[in-house]
Amino acid sequence: SAVISQKPSRDICQRGTSLTIQCQVDSQVTMMFWYRQQPGQSLTLIATANQGSEATYESGFVIDKFPISRPNLTFSTLTVSNMSPEDSSIYLCSVTGTEDGYTFGSGTRLTVV
Amino acid sequence: AQRVTQPEKLLSVFKGAPVELKCNYSYSGSPELFWYVQYSRQRLQLLLRHISRESIKGFTADLNKGETSFHLKKPFAQEEDSAMYYCALRMDMGRRALTFGSGTRLQVQP
Numbered sequence: 244s245a246v247i248s249q250k251p252s253r254d255i256c257q258r259g260t261s262l263t264i265q266c267q268v269d270s271q272v273t274m275m276f277w278y279r280q281q282p283g284q285s286l287t288l289i290a291t292a293n294q295g296s297e298a299t300y301e302s303g304f305v306i307d308k309f310p311i312s313r314p315n316l317t318f319s320t321l322t323v324s325n326m327s328p329e330d331s332s333i334y335l336c337s338v339t340g341t342e343d344g345y346t347f348g349s350g351t352r353l354t355v356v
Numbered sequence: 357a358q359r360v361t362q363p364e365k366l367l368s369v370f371k372g373a374p375v376e377l378k379c380n381y382s383y384s385g386s387p388e389l390f391w392y393v394q395y396s397r398q399r400l401q402l403l404l405r406h407i408s409r410e411s412i413k414g415f416t417a418d419l420n421k422g423e424t425s426f427h428l429k430k431p432f433a434q435e436e437d438s439a440m441y442y443c444a445l446r447m448d449m450g451r452r453a454l455t456f457g458s459g460t461r462l463q464v465q466p
Contacts, residue, residue, distance in 0.1 A: 276453045285442065285458040335400070337454075345390075345454060347400040 245270050245338050249348030256326055256355050263322045264351045266336035271316035273339065277309070280333040280350075289334075292319040326355045358383040360445050362457035369433050370465050377428040377460045379417075379443030386448045389419055389426040392456075394440040403428075403441070413437070433464045 246269040256262050266275065275292040289309055290298040298311035313319045323330050336348045359382045369375055381387060391403040404412045406419040406426060417428045426443060440461050444454040 274452055286454075286456040288453045288455075291453060339452065344402050344405065349399045 244344060245272055245346045247336060247338060247346055247348040249336055249351060251351055252349060253352040254354070256353065258327050258355055260326055261322055261324045262326065262353060263320050264334055264336075266319050266321075266348050268317045268338055273316070275313060275319045276337045277311065277319075277321045278335045278337060280335065282332070286335065289321070292321075323353065326353075328355045331355045358387070358445055358447055358455050360443050360455055360457035362441075362443055362460050364460045365458070366461045366463065368463040368465060371435055372432050375428075375430045375433045375437070375462065375464075377441050377443075377462065379426045379428065379457055381424050381426065381443075381445050383424075383445060383447060388446045388448070389417070390444040390446070390454065391415070391417055391426075391428050392442045392444055394442070396439070400442070433462075435464045435466060438462055438464045 248267045250265050254262055277289040278286040279289050280286050288301050289304045290300040290311055292298050292311050292313040294313045294316050300306060308324055310322045319336060321334060331354050333350045333352050335350045337345050339345055361380045363378055367377060389406040392400045393403045394400045403415060404410055404417060415428055415430045417426050419426050428441060440459050442459045443457040446454050
């Protein structure tokens, strides 16, 4: 299965600033997904990152707040913009593997102060 | 809309006891169901999926379409099974991302 390198692993940020999270995959993958896991909650899909076109966002998530790039089939970034304490979460990227399972990054633990 | 429900936040058992982690889903189509596990300080990893019908680390799960359930079972729990377990669903068409349940923390006591 694919191996994902996600960074940073954690960060503490001031409110009003932005953080860009990177996911690098060791093989070309068609679909990449970004999830949020708020404290004590399950994983919620933010968006599907599409190569060569705009990301597809889920209800409640907008491009201005969570801009996503997908310049090629092995890389994607998620930016959390104009952060507030409510954005404190773990953010994860995920890809579908060749055997059609899903692989997850190690997550980025974001704390906004 | 599709939904996955895991009614127990925490399940605590003694070593050697049977384990059943409950998962129910709602979806009008033919879903694919997964169990993911997250051990302490590790990333989410696939435990099993219903179409493979495998037994991984002694765990099994059977898709019951009549009861819309995909419960995870193990006859004899081990301490190393202590982890967070997530049930997840993928729709048969449309969005290919997974929909997750809220997770159940399994604690296996010695």
